Amino acid sequence: AALREGYERFDPQAYLHNNYLPPRADFSSEEFVVPWKLRCLAETFASGEIHGHTLIDVGSGPTIYQLLSACDHFEEIVATDYLAVNREELGRWARGEPGTFDWSPFIQHVCRIEGRGEPWQEKQRRLRARLRRILPIDVHRPEPLGAPLCPPADALLSAFCLEAVSPDFEAFSRALAHVGSLLRPGGHALLLGALGESFYLAGAARLPVVPLAEADVRAALAGAGFTLHSLRSYAMPAALRTGVDDVQGVFFAHAQK
Numbered sequence: 001a002a003l004r005e006g007y008e009r010f011d012p013q014a015y016l017h018n019n020y021l022p023p024r025a026d027f028s029s030e031e032f033v034v035p036w037k038l039r040c041l042a043e044t045f046a047s048g049e050i051h052g053h054t055l056i057d058v059g060s061g062p063t064i065y066q067l068l069s070a071c072d073h074f075e076e077i078v079a080t081d082y083l084a085v086n087r088e089e090l091g092r093w094a095r096g097e098p099g100t101f102d103w104s105p106f107i108q109h110v111c112r113i114e115g116r117g118e119p120w121q122e123k124q125r126r127l128r129a130r131l132r133r134i135l136p137i138d139v140h141r142p143e144p145l146g147a148p149l150c151p152p153a154d155a156l157l158s159a160f161c162l163e164a165v166s167p168d169f170e171a172f173s174r175a176l177a178h179v180g181s182l183l184r185p186g187g188h189a190l191l192l193g194a195l196g197e198s199f200y201l202a203g204a205a206r207l208p209v210v211p212l213a214e215a216d217v218r219a220a221l222a223g224a225g226f227t228l229h230s231l232r233s234y235a236m237p238a239a240l241r242t243g244v245d246d247v248q249g250v251f252f253a254h255a256q257k
């Protein structure tokens with residue numbers, strides 16, 4: 001109940017400003033956190049191991065950067081979020097409405113690191129075309145979408161969601177198992193998340209986060225029936241600790257159901 005009340009004050013524009021503009025979204029060096037996240041995703045999808053018909057993004061928030069490398073490997077992307085304001089923000093971007101957040105620097109950067117010489121506008125068009133459904137979700141329900149995803153997703157992606165909506169580690173672990181039910185056996189899961197974070201700000205909202213260590217991520221994945229393939233971590237440098245949260249680092253995990 002306390003989490004729900006906090007998220008009623010969530011401001012998507014403030015969240016985007018805090019996390020997806022400089023200094024964190026500085027593309028001049030891979031030392032910055034956003035290029036690191038994009039590199040993890042690009043390299044993992046470049047392996048060719050993760051592909052199929054449907055990818056589900058759990059807790060998309062108001063962001064699309066996490067889908068830029070994925071959109072080349074799936075026919076359909078299903079975005080999800082608990083908050084209507086975030087689903088509306090995603091819908092406006094997908095429809096190309098004016099006044100939405102400018103993701104073009106992210107798209108251009110991903111095109112550069114993927115190295116295929118593709119015009120960034122083409123990747124943007126493809127993602128918009130494949131982002132066909134934007135659904136409400138509650139990861140604390142055994143059926144997070146209210147009904148099974150039919151057919152189950154071939155891959156699952158989730159960035160900075162589960163630890164930020166769970167009151168404790170046990171709830172985080174249960175939520176991971178719940179969203180895992182949306183994935184077919186053998187399907188791949190990619191998780192980006194915060195390490196050592198206890199809160200973050202999004203406008204008037206000050207939202208609690210479960211402080212995770214790498215060992216917690218490993219234990220939760222194993223408990224939810226996943227085999228971990230790789231786990232990388234990034235230590236947040238002092239220059240990027242801007243007061244909008246107390247995050248110590250970021251993890252990227254690739255696992256398989």
